[in-house]
Amino acid sequence: MSDRYPEQALTQASAQTPANTPVTTRKHGRIAVFQVDHPPVNAFSHGVRAGLLAAFQSALADDSVDAMVIACAGRTFIAGADIREFGQPMLPPLAGDVIDAIAKSTKPVVAALHGTTLGGGFELSMACQFRVAASATRVGLPEVKLGILPGSGGTQRLPRLIGVPAALRMIVTGEPIDANRAFELGAVDAVVEGNVIEAAVRFAEQVLARGTPPRLQGDAPVACTDPEVFEKAAADVRREQPGVEAPLACIRAVRFACEMPLADGLREEYALCMTLMDSAQSRALRYLFAAERQAMKVDGLPSDPATWPVRRIDRVGVVGAGTTGTSVAAALIQAGVPIVLLGRDDSVAALHDCDLVIEAIDETLDGTQALFRRLDGICKPGAMLVSTTSTLNIDRLADAVTRPDSVAGLPFFATAQEGRLVEVVRTSRTDKAVVATLMQFAKRLGKAPIVSVAGNGSIATRLRAASLSAEHSARTRGNDHTISNDETQSRYLLAIVNEGARLLDEGIAARPSDIDVAAVYGLGFPAHVGGPMYHAETLKQG
Ligand code: CAA
DSSP: OOSSSOHHHHHHHHSSOOTTOSEEEEEETTEEEEEEOOTTTTOBOHHHHHHHHHHHHHHHHOTTOOEEEEEEOTTOSOOSBOGGGTTSOOOSSOHHHHHHHHHTOSSOEEEEEOSEEETHHHHHHHHSSEEEEETTOEEEOGGGGGTSOOTTTHHHHHHHHHOHHHHHHHHHHOOOEEHHHHHHHTSOSEEESSOHHHHHHHHHHHHHHHTOOOOOGGGSOOOOOOTHHHHHHHHHHHHHSTTOOHHHHHHHHHHHHHHSOHHHHHHHHHHHHHHHHTSHHHHHHHHHHHHHHHTTOOTTSOSSGGGOOOOOOSOEEEEOOSHHHHHHHHHHHHTTOOEEEEOTTSOGGGGTTOSEEEEOOOOOHHHHHHHHHHHHHHSOTTOEEEEOOSSSOHHHHHHTSSOGGGEEEOOBOSOTTTOOEEEEEEOTTSOHHHHHHHHHHHHHTTOEEEEEESSSSOHHHHHHHHHHHHHHHHHHHHHHSOOOHHHHHHHHHHHHHHHHHHHHHTTSBSOHHHHHHHHHHHHOOOGGGTOHHHHHHHHHTO
């Protein structure tokens, strides 16, 4: 048992199977299969932790059980700690307690992974003796993106499994890898097609048949690389993300794995994680995580996007083969969406069976209205006509067609391939199913979508214009008298915040957090301060 938490609290929490537990146990011969069922993403919430620990302890004490499998129902294996519990006193057993207990199991434990096995979920699986993954699984430690580090053994166990350089890369970037790569690196023991739980049970049976002695990876020392690996990683972070704390702490924590035994490394890792959890940067990044999800709560649509009315998109037309059109086309191809790409002067006849046509001709209002009329004439009923303009009023484009309910704006920022922000611009006539379809479509492209209301310019364009004008006036004034860097920054912030307030007043943006999503993913405002509206609010609160 870990010495991180009061032992008495853990013993009380684990003494009995909690009522209404999201964890159930089934037996396959002499193998106990625990199944976590805690929608939507099987977060490692208090009930899951308590239920899993109780199920594990009972199977460990049960002479009719020789091995165990941990699996999850629904769309994913445990996708990490429950972010809603952050910033509040955590109820025992903590993730580290459950993970430590399983790591010390005298009976083999196999994790059956699927979906997005992230954070605490991946850490739990690393404490199991074996991992079997469905082929579409992605595994990762994204904690750095929340301004923390994997605090339940990830920084200590991953280097033991896959070596320091690969572990550093995964932990410092927070980017997940797919099942095949995880297998190549040694992070999973088997990749399977079909039912992963059955495969994990078979795997456990084979382990028992072989009589393999328990594999306790914690006993293995980390093959220690030359300290330059850590120094170079830290120098890269300082250069690429100046002032950002969590990636540097991640590097320190991985270094513990090389410098001390597992138990000490786990204690140090946890202490560092708790310090980060209290930091302003982590609070800001967690706010942004919630803001991105809040943007999916859309006026007039049910709160669960899975129940939204949507139109089918099997084939997409893109008109305009300039920078915007080609980058939109590339983003669609990358996401596996079948497309037809036309130049601005090509005949649009080829788009007759498209479900969605995206205009990217970068024209005047008259020119774009003329194109919309042509599209309206040939496109099938129900096909959506969408413009990437960030300046023209979408209402005026809707005026040009017989299907104003199927018209919306879809400005991408930066290039469509690289930038994460996409705005779904609705008019008062846009069908809510069109808004829903475009929001989900943007998510399918891996974007962070927000909804805005058609008016005088899109959210990100207006914020960008305000920031450019603040920069310009700071430069002009700088010629007359010297103004400090701080003063320039505070003027820049003030300009964006004031524009944000106007966007809210005009009803173009629904909430301040949408403006923060737009500023971070569209303008490159630093994520670790949470966005301009959040940052201004925290400055006000002192
Ligand atoms: N805790 C609580 N709720 C979570 C959650 C989490 N870890 N992850 C997702 N959710 C919630 C979302 O808020 C959302 O809720 P609403 O519907 O009420 O808005 C719902 O689950 C669905 O999430 P998404 O819309 O993001 O669904 P998706 O299918 O697009 O993505 C996902 C799923 C890849 C798991 C994504 O949600 C994600 O990246 N989640 C965060 C994963 C993460 O960061 N895990 C590490 C946590 S930190 C950790 O584990 C700590 C530690 O060691 C100390």
